Amino acid sequence: MEKKKHTTITHPHYACSIGAAYTVSAIPGAVPVINCGPGCVDQQYFTMSFCNGFQGSIGAGGGDIPGTNSGENEIVFGGAKKLDGVIRSALKIMKGDLFVVLSGCSPQLVGDDVDSVVKKYREQGYPIVHAEVPGFKGNNLWGHEEVVISIIDQFVGEQKGRRRKKLVNLWMGAPYFNTFWRGDYIEMKRILEGAGFEVNVFFGSESAGVSEWKNIPKAAFNLVVSPWLNLRVAEHLERKYGQPYLHIPILPVGEEATTAFLRQVVEFAGIDNAKAERFIEKEAARYYYFFDHFADFFAEYWFGFPSQFAIVGDAAYNIALSKFLADQIGLIPVGQIISDNTPVKHRDAVAALYAELSEGVSGNMEFIEDGYLIEKKLSEYDFGSGTPLILGSSWEQDVADEIGALLVEVGTIATEEVVLNRTYVGYTGALQFLEKIYSAAVSG
Amino acid sequence: MARNIQLDLETVENREMRLGSIISWDGSASELVELSRYEERALRHKGCPGAGKNGEGCRLCELNMPFNQQSMCANSIAACQAGNLRDCVLIQHSPVGCTARNPEFNLAFRNGLERRGIKPRNINIMTTNLLENDMVFGASEKLKKAAREAYERYNPKAIFFSMSCSTAIIGEDLSSIAAEMEDELGIPVAPMHCEGFRSKHWSTGFDIAQHAVLRHIVNKHPKKQPDLINIVALWGTDYFTEMLKPLGLRVNYIMDIASFDELAQTSEAACTSAFCHTLGSYFATALEQEYGVPQIRAPQPYGFAGTDAWLRAIAKQVGKETEAEAFIASEHERVKPKIDALRAKLKGVSGFVLTGSSYAHGLISVLRDLGITVDGSVVFHHDPVYDGGYEEQNTLKTLVEEYGDIPHFTVSKTQPFQLPALLKRVKADFIIIRHNGLAPNAARMGIPSFAIGDEHFPVGYDGMIRVGEAVIEVLARKKMNQVLQRHVSLPYSDWWLSQKDPFILAKHPEVLDEAEEVQD
Numbered sequence: 005m006e007k008k009k010h011t012t013i014t015h016p017h018y019a020c021s022i023g024a025a026y027t028v029s030a031i032p033g034a035v036p037v038i039n040c041g042p043g044c045v046d047q048q049y050f051t052m053s054f055c056n057g058f059q060g061s062i063g064a065g066g067g068d069i070p071g072t073n074s075g076e077n078e079i080v081f082g083g084a085k086k087l088d089g090v091i092r093s094a095l096k097i098m099k100g101d102l103f104v105v106l107s108g109c110s111p112q113l114v115g116d117d118v119d120s121v122v123k124k125y126r127e128q129g130y131p132i133v134h135a136e137v138p139g140f141k142g143n144n145l146w147g148h149e150e151v152v153i154s155i156i157d158q159f160v161g162e163q164k165g166r167r168r169k170k171l172v173n174l175w176m177g178a179p180y181f182n183t184f185w186r187g188d189y190i191e192m193k194r195i196l197e198g199a200g201f202e203v204n205v206f207f208g209s210e211s212a213g214v215s216e217w218k219n220i221p222k223a224a225f226n227l228v229v230s231p232w233l234n235l236r237v238a239e240h241l242e243r244k245y246g247q248p249y250l251h252i253p254i255l256p257v258g259e260e261a262t263t264a265f266l267r268q269v270v271e272f273a274g275i276d277n278a279k280a281e282r283f284i285e286k287e288a289a290r291y292y293y294f295f296d297h298f299a300d301f302f303a304e305y306w307f308g309f310p311s312q313f314a315i316v317g318d319a320a321y322n323i324a325l326s327k328f329l330a331d332q333i334g335l336i337p338v339g340q341i342i343s344d345n346t347p348v349k350h351r352d353a354v355a356a357l358y359a360e361l362s363e364g365v366s367g368n369m370e371f372i373e374d375g376y377l378i379e380k381k382l383s384e385y386d387f388g389s390g391t392p393l394i395l396g397s398s399w400e401q402d403v404a405d406e407i408g409a410l411l412v413e414v415g416t417i418a419t420e421e422v423v424l425n426r427t428y429v430g431y432t433g434a435l436q437f438l439e440k441i442y443s444a445a446v447s448g
Numbered sequence: 449m450a451r452n453i454q455l456d457l458e459t460v461e462n463r464e465m466r467l468g469s470i471i472s473w474d475g476s477a478s479e480l481v482e483l484s485r486y487e488e489r490a491l492r493h494k495g496c497p498g499a500g501k502n503g504e505g506c507r508l509c510e511l512n513m514p515f516n517q518q519s520m521c522a523n524s525i526a527a528c529q530a531g532n533l534r535d536c537v538l539i540q541h542s543p544v545g546c547t548a549r550n551p552e553f554n555l556a557f558r559n560g561l562e563r564r565g566i567k568p569r570n571i572n573i574m575t576t577n578l579l580e581n582d583m584v585f586g587a588s589e590k591l592k593k594a595a596r597e598a599y600e601r602y603n604p605k606a607i608f609f610s611m612s613c614s615t616a617i618i619g620e621d622l623s624s625i626a627a628e629m630e631d632e633l634g635i636p637v638a639p640m641h642c643e644g645f646r647s648k649h650w651s652t653g654f655d656i657a658q659h660a661v662l663r664h665i666v667n668k669h670p671k672k673q674p675d676l677i678n679i680v681a682l683w684g685t686d687y688f689t690e691m692l693k694p695l696g697l698r699v700n701y702i703m704d705i706a707s708f709d710e711l712a713q714t715s716e717a718a719c720t721s722a723f724c725h726t727l728g729s730y731f732a733t734a735l736e737q738e739y740g741v742p743q744i745r746a747p748q749p750y751g752f753a754g755t756d757a758w759l760r761a762i763a764k765q766v767g768k769e770t771e772a773e774a775f776i777a778s779e780h781e782r783v784k785p786k787i788d789a790l791r792a793k794l795k796g797v798s799g800f801v802l803t804g805s806s807y808a809h810g811l812i813s814v815l816r817d818l819g820i821t822v823d824g825s826v827v828f829h830h831d832p833v834y835d836g837g838y839e840e841q842n843t844l845k846t847l848v849e850e851y852g853d854i855p856h857f858t859v860s861k862t863q864p865f866q867l868p869a870l871l872k873r874v875k876a877d878f879i880i881i882r883h884n885g886l887a888p889n890a891a892r893m894g895i896p897s898f899a900i901g902d903e904h905f906p907v908g909y910d911g912m913i914r915v916g917e918a919v920i921e922v923l924a925r926k927k928m929n930q931v932l933q934r935h936v937s938l939p940y941s942d943w944w945l946s947q948k949d950p951f952i953l954a955k956h957p958e959v960l961d962e963a964e965e966v967q968d
Contacts, residue, residue, distance in 0.1 A: 012590070012593070012594045013544060013547075013574065014572060015570065016575065019544075019548045021545070041521055041645050042648075043549075044644070047545060055551035055555065056551075067862060068889070068939050070515065071518040079645050094515065096963040097515060097865055099940060109614040110614070139543035140580050140582065140614055399570060419554070
């Protein structure tokens with residue numbers, strides 16, 4: 005008989021679906037409006053942003069997010085009236101091109117008719133969307149997809165005009181949740197543009213804001229670069245606009261992976277590859293200029309650094325960083341723990357990515373969400389006699405101490421890192437990743 | 449005189465009912481002192497708080513705003529109390545999101561352990577991680593399972609349960625499950641009815657956590673420890689020991705960082721005080737009422753006047769008046785030259801204080817003792833009376849009497865959209881702040897912030913020196929804020945930024961129609 009599923013969680017590595025307020029907040033000009041209890045989105049801020057590389061906020065994020073702060077009155081008599089007042093004032097007080105109402109646990113449980121409140125404003129011409137994201141229905145990654153789909157259905161609208169052959173919709177990590185998302189989006193846009201594409205990135209410093217969202221139907225295809233996140237979005241867009249998608253499950257890290265990634269996208273798009281090849285050549289030359297320098301340290305450093313590593317984190321960073329270290333650097337992968345509650349239907353496909361991390365090197369991956377069990381597992385791994393490297397979160401500090409490991413924070417929760425414009429993906433990111441790991445190794 | 453605490457009840461009454469607390473008000477500090485009618489409210493034991501002889505003026509008038517921004521809730525406050533004990537475990541009976549602030553409490557816990565000389569480690573808070581099915585079918589079995597798991601994993605001396613909005617709405621019977629698990633596991637299991645929607649202010653969460661400790665952990669058969677003083681605190685540095693050593697007292701900090709035994713022995717102490725009455729009054733009053741542990745009848749230990757009065761009141765309690773006078777005199781002499789030097793450096797500087805209720809009263813005294821002008825302050829709520837109810841504890845009145853009025857005294861629960869109007873009407877070279885959400889916008893307006901994470905920092909005579917020195921460092925950071933101000937903007941409409949009254953929406957809701965015209 006199958007053992008009953010373990011359900012409690014200590015030290016969660018994700019927020020609840022209200023954390024998807026930060027999916028909205030990451031769109032320049034968009035304003036989340038929270039429809040639930042008085043502390044919900046404030047709590048998520050700490051997991052998503054503040055205690056995740058101290059990312060901070062811009063626009064309508066952090067303390068600036070409007071909310072109903074629903075109290076006893078709204079629970080007993082319904083919260084529609086209070087929500088109406090908050091929306092009405094938010095539309096006047098907040099600067100915004102798009103307002104997204106996120107309804108949490110309490111309005112869902114008491115059965116508020118939120119849609120009709122929001123609809124009234126949409127019919128008056130306000131750019132406003134409603135996403136039902138009670139925390140008991142899923143985590144912030146589920147919420148991210150719900151919010152994106154709600155915006156597509158209630159704001160983007162129907163397809164008008166022709167598709168543009170070189171325009172791509174890029175769907176990758178969840179903003180704020182992926183600690184280095186700002187840098188990741190910059191690098192991914194940079195390399196795709198370098199290869200000859202125009203890119204809708206939707207989030208962060210490189211996004212044109214809501215106008216980019218309006219352009220979704222104009223793209224030739226959707227590019228999903230993540231093991232499972234956003235596949236639901238791409239499938240939805242395929243149904244809605246007949247728009248095809250290309251799914252590349254592993255974020256490229258390092259020259260070889262990034263070059264292969266670009267060639268795959270160019271081939272799928274069927275565009276001329278001359279520009280891409282020129283770009284690749286230049287990028288590769290620069291990459292190896294630095295990688296070559298790094299060889300001295302790697303070959304000659306007398307005082308040792310970790311050779312065996314374990315990783316804890318969301319599926320996207322987990323596979324991308326594991327593959328790079330195993331395949332490009334030759335670190336020995338001891339164990340990989342995916343802590344993001346990957347949906348069951350994607351688990352086999354995600355697991356298959358670990359079958360061969362490099363030629364002759366297979367992974368040892370498990371899905372675990374409970375921090376207690378994660379820490380227990382880490383303490384049981386056999387790292388040999390050297391210093392283990394743990395790529396993980398602040399929750400793994402104690403076990404890292406206990407087994408004498410070097411801990412490098414690469415995901416939610418990260419309170420030992422201040423992250424601004426940093427990325428560990430693409431050409432640039434791989435070098436920053438090496439800098440980070442080996443600076444920690446030589447100073448630790 | 450002290451108010452009536454009802455420890456026989458499963459949960460504590462909300463602050464707004466018990467004390468008449470408000471979260472939205474604007475005026476001068478002296479007006480608020482008058483409207484609070486502290487003494488009158490203190491006399492009432494039951495019924496409508498603050499009702500006068502004829503029942504008039506039940507409530508302190510509040511400004512009802514149609515717009516809100518989010519901040520903390522009672523649930524996360526309860527977690528930051530019961531979840532930060534050294535040998536007890538908190539189980540949050542909730543979906544996973546109600547635990548999302550714990551990483552910050554973990555930072556506070558680790559820092560707190562270090563401040564108190566204990567090896568830092570992570571907090572252990574569990575969540576039952578409730579899903580959709582649990583909302584439909586109930587989740588009591590999951591909670592029981594979690595309690596057994598907590599017991600096996602961590603071998604705790606006590607377990608706390610906390611209620612969330614969703615578990616309260618679906619009617620989870622926390623108290624019965626706690627009683628059942630207490631029997632089964634043989635350790636105290638304390639339920640906390642701290643669902644976020646129940647109180648309009650998060651500080652009710654402090655009372656709920658303290659109520660749980662008082663009912664389930666405090667030693668019911670105390671053996672007196674005449675040299676022990678309880679200090680209700682958060683994660684602050686141990687500055688109290690050196691201040692209380694001359695009076696022959698050992699400090700017992702509660703509740704963050706405390707162990708089960710430290711909580712249990714609170715009923716054995718000689719007396720109780722706190723770094724802030726907002727936080728400590730419920731616990732102190734309950735100990736006084738139930739176990740005869742007197743609470744200190746004094747304002748808080750901030751600034752010269754406050755610290756003097758506080759030390760004298762404690763000394764009187766433990767019969768050390770002579771020692772106290774000698775200590776006070778020598779401390780004044782020791783710190784005076786340093787404070788004079790700081791006053792010279794801080795001449796002409798203006799500050800603005802934004803913190804929880806009575807802590808702000810203390811901080812303003814410290815700033816004014818340093819010669820810093822304080823013409824405005826935001827308190828995140830206002831308790832017109834504390835549970836203690838002693839006249840000597842009326843901290844706002846003491847502040848106004850000792851240091852003069854504060855012309856712009858605002859009660860507002862961390863609403864950043866009000867900040868531009870609030871900061872336009874006073875001069876503020878820096879802000880001093882606890883809680884998140886406001887300082888970043890002050891920063892964007894060119895004003896540096898002193899985020900006072902160690903709440904004990906301003907305590908006592910040395911506290912004034914610490915604050916003065918920190919303010920000088922904070923003022924230097926204005927350079928960064930000026931860069932920000934030159935290049936970034938706030939996320940509010942021009943119409944809103946042109947408003948002068950932060951409470952205009954409550955006073956004249958029709959301005960929203962004007963806004964519509966302006967924007968159309």
